[in-house]
Amino acid sequence: METIKIDVPKKQLLLLLGLSALMTIVSAWVAYIGWEGTYELALLGSWTSPLALISGVIGFVFFGFSVYFWLMRYFSPKPALEITDQGVIDNSTAIATKTMIPFSNIEKASVQSFQGNDYLAIDVKDEEAVLNSVSALKRTTMKTNKNQFGTSLVIITLKGQSVADLERYAQVINERAGRGA
Incomplete structure (x- = not known):
């Protein structure tokens, strides 16, 4: 029997890579706002900066890993x-x-x-x-x-x-x- 190899279209991988990169940048920006501590939301008050920093760092790590994964998937010789x-x-x-x-x-x-x-x-x-x-x-x-x-x-x-x-x-x-x- 022949081996069947199915892969994700490169166009789809580029889209996922681009969206992950965009979210990584947004997460870095949110973390930066939290680090600076000059921005405050009325609803959160003094908690704005710590929450922004924590959520920005978590988002940066998660979406940074996504960028890495989709980049590796794009150049991988292995099919999906x-x-x-x-x-x-x-x-x-x-x-x-x-x-x-x-x-x-x-x-x-x-x-x-x-x-x-x-x-x-x-x-x-x-x-x-x-x-x-x-x-x-x-x-x-x-x-x-x-x-x-x-x-x-x-x-x-x-x-x-x-x-x-x-x-x-x-x-x-x-x-x-x-x-x-």
Whole structure:
């Protein structure tokens, strides 16, 4: 069987990179306002500067990481998703599994929608094996998505792909996992 490689369109990655860079700059500006301490909102009073500094720094770190991730994703030779003859490799996001999920561990692949987006979702037989293969932050995020939003443990973000494309990828995964269509 041939390996299927799916990647996010470069145009989409540039948009995400640009938006992340813009938010990094805005966060730095908010942190600067907090640092200077000369700006005060009537509602917050003397708390304006400390809250601006804290939120600006948190935003700067978060969106700075986003810039780094989207830049690495843009220049990465790895596709966002690989469907090989042995399993599935998800490199689509910063919290992706990045290791192969063997077909023997795949219960079912489907398309799920949550928070207004469509995702390729994979239900696995041995969740602990998948959770043990990722970092603590990724593990927490995966568990939170599953428990709070009712998603599958593995959700794959493929920006720029239609629902029909996602359904086709789910069908290929199910076929290769021996689960039929």
